[in-house]
Amino acid sequence: MRSHGYTCLSFVSDFVPCDRSLLSPRPPPPPPTTKPFHELEFLKEMERKSNRSNAANGTEVVPCPSSSKKTSKRVWDSIAAYTVQCAICSKWRFIPSKEKYEEIRERITEEPFFCDTAREWRPEITCDDEPDLVKDGSWRWAIDKPSIPQPPPGWQRILRIRAEGGTKFADVYYVAPSGKRLRSMVEVESYLSEHLEYPGVTAPQFSFQIPAPLEENYVRKRHARSTTSHKMSGNVMPVAVNPISLIAPDQSRDSHFGGERNSTSDADTPAEGLELFVKGTDSGAMEKLKYLGLVQF
């Protein structure tokens, strides 16, 4: 089953927990990718250009757009890179900037992304080129919802990924040009109603939708239910169940990136990955477990 009707969803990839205590001692630098893709250079280049200092801990410094306001708060989100999947070949392509990514994400449904689209910033790229990266476990993935509007000019939409094992995966908030941090739609609306200095800025331009974690156990389950699968249809997979309990101890803080180091065969099919995530089929679940390094294969 190749990539049928699947318009590729846009993704956010690889994040670092925003827990400060984790940031300091965190050794695993950026992406220990498996494939020898020079795209990393490309990434580096973009980093340099966008003037972000420490890709080391995976944060991106968002340059304050309009003028170098003195107060321009250093705001960043926990996303290290942005990728989108080609609707034709299903390969993942880096998006050079958060802004570009937001632009693509906004229209991804009506206007699917193709490798050709990336020609805009990479004139040579085609579907025949190697994927920029593969889902091999060396990156953590957050799968974005499509059709999230771009933030109004001068506003920033910030995504903070929470620490592993918590009750929530992430938070979205907006930073107004004034530097005001807005955490919910209600706050946005009340702020806008009291600050008429933002003509044309309206509520529908905001979305607090958070992406979903690819790793199923990143977020603590609300129902500490027995690990028995509830969504993997009837077919129980005992093999799968046991390993899961291993990683869910309680040792909350400890996100060893590594857990999945033993990735032998990666280079799996991106399309499946997407399908797996979206549909959660049995085979998908299996794939996921492989992905997480919880089963042998």
Added chain:
DNA sequence: GTGATCGGCCG
């Protein structure tokens, strides 16, 4: 203090 993060309530 202030602001960021987390938890948990509630619809």
Added chain:
DNA sequence: CGGCCGATCAC
């Protein structure tokens, strides 16, 4: 399950 916001934590 997602939105929201107070409690709590880190600076």
